[in-house]
Amino acid sequence: MRDLDPVLKSVKTLTQEVGDFIRSESKNFKTSDIEHKGFNDLVSYVDKEAERKLVDGCRQIVPEAGFITEEGTASTQQGEYNWIIDPLDGTTNFTHGLPVYAISLALTFHNHVVLGVIYEINRDECFYATKGGSAYCNGELIKVSEVNELGNSLLATGFPYHDFGKMSTYLNILDSFMQQTHGLRRLGSAAVDLAYTACGRFEGFFEYNLKPWDVAAGIIIVQEAGGFVTDFSGGNNFLFGGEIVAAGNVHKDMLKVINGLWNGNPDQVAVGKSSRQ
Incomplete structure (x- = not known):
């Protein structure tokens, strides 16, 4: 495998340059610029141009x-390495x-995020x-939370926006966590949720109905920060399987609730009481 340090340095520069473009465009963005790929699936010229810039940059790196890629600028898997953008x-x-x-950008080697x-x-x-190589934010080492009780935790999730077939089961999971934690937050970006975890x-x-580009970068950042990442059954099909549970010390308790309700085995999903005031 190639030396990843120079690759990382170049990717960081690239994402910040494209981030500057997105930040600049946000000042004059109009609702008339919104396009619809499908029901509740939005895109704009900003997404498309940002992806083009990222693809062009990654091709050089x-x-x-x-x-x-999400917007289909380049969708050709080749050999050992692949970018997920x-x-x-x-x-x-x-x-x-x-x-x-x-912006979420990952590099895989033999389908493992590196x-x-x-x-x-x-x-x-x-x-x-x-x-x-550990995990960082703006040059500072980061680690997952040391909280080890679900009752003292704050969790993030996402809501389905087009596939509502398992909505009732998902609401049961939310109901259980609402009663056992400090609360749930839905920020609207799986990448940000994973970074903040x-x-x-x-x-x-935790979330389901996700795509590889939603989670690829966040997976390795959480893992290298000392966290655990699985699918809803506790397995390893979290990059392409559409389900993810990412956490620190509360991962086991989260998985107990999610796996029990999602897979129809709710033997004992109450693992702890919230200490929320």
């Missing part, structure tokens, strides 16, 4: 790598003027990690 995770927030969105960068544009925070602002994050 690792020329032999293929691409998995979300140019603007939190597009709905962006189009409504809510300042929670990020590098991830999440650039949260409005707070100017760059979260990043490489395989075996990696640095301990959230104790954990």
